[in-house]
Amino acid sequence: MLSNNKMRMSKQRKVILQMVRSSCTHPTADEVYHWVRRKLPRISLGTIYRNLEILSANGVIKKIQLGGSQMRFDHCIEEHAHIRCLSCGRVDDVLIDPVDPCEQAIKETTGYRLIGRCVEFMGICPACQGKEGDEVA
Numbered sequence: 033m034l035s036n037n038k039m040r041m042s043k044q045r046k047v048i049l050q051m052v053r054s055s056c057t058h059p060t061a062d063e064v065y066h067w068v069r070r071k072l073p074r075i076s077l078g079t080i081y082r083n084l085e086i087l088s089a090n091g092v093i094k095k096i097q098l099g100g101s102q103m104r105f106d107h108c109i110e111e112h113a114h115i116r117c118l119s120c121g122r123v124d125d126v127l128i129d130p131v132d133p134c135e136q137a138i139k140e141t142t143g144y145r146l147i148g149r150c151v152e153f154m155g156i157c158p159a160c161q162g163k164e165g166d167e168v169a
Contacts, residue, residue: 048083
């Protein structure tokens with residue numbers, strides 16, 4: 033896939049991509065930075081941001097903006113929804129397609145040609161459920 037994009041795969045970029053692909057938490061750039069620094073102590077936050085942008089621009093990873101949170105990065109580039117914990121901020125993939133049945137109706141009623149979608153559900157994750165008061169941050 034990378035050879036089709038003619039994107040150079042530097043050592044730094046490989047480590048950053050490895051982190052995003054191994055994470056199921058949809059990490060922020062700061063989280064990637066802290067993880068990558070354990071392997072590459074001299075890497076800068078600017079280098080992390082720049083490489084995440086390059087990887088997402090080349091379709092290797094997906095940049096996702098969820099309500100009320102920092103930009104996150106997803107190794108799964110297929111269209112899918114997310115669910116965000118309102119207590120701790122955890123983000124998980126939704127493994128069913130809640131929108132697919134609606135897309136044809138949306139096209140017919142609006143006249144739009146759909147290019148993409150961003151579906152986010154909100155709730156309280158299993159780890160936060162039952163914590164004192166279920167308070168929302």
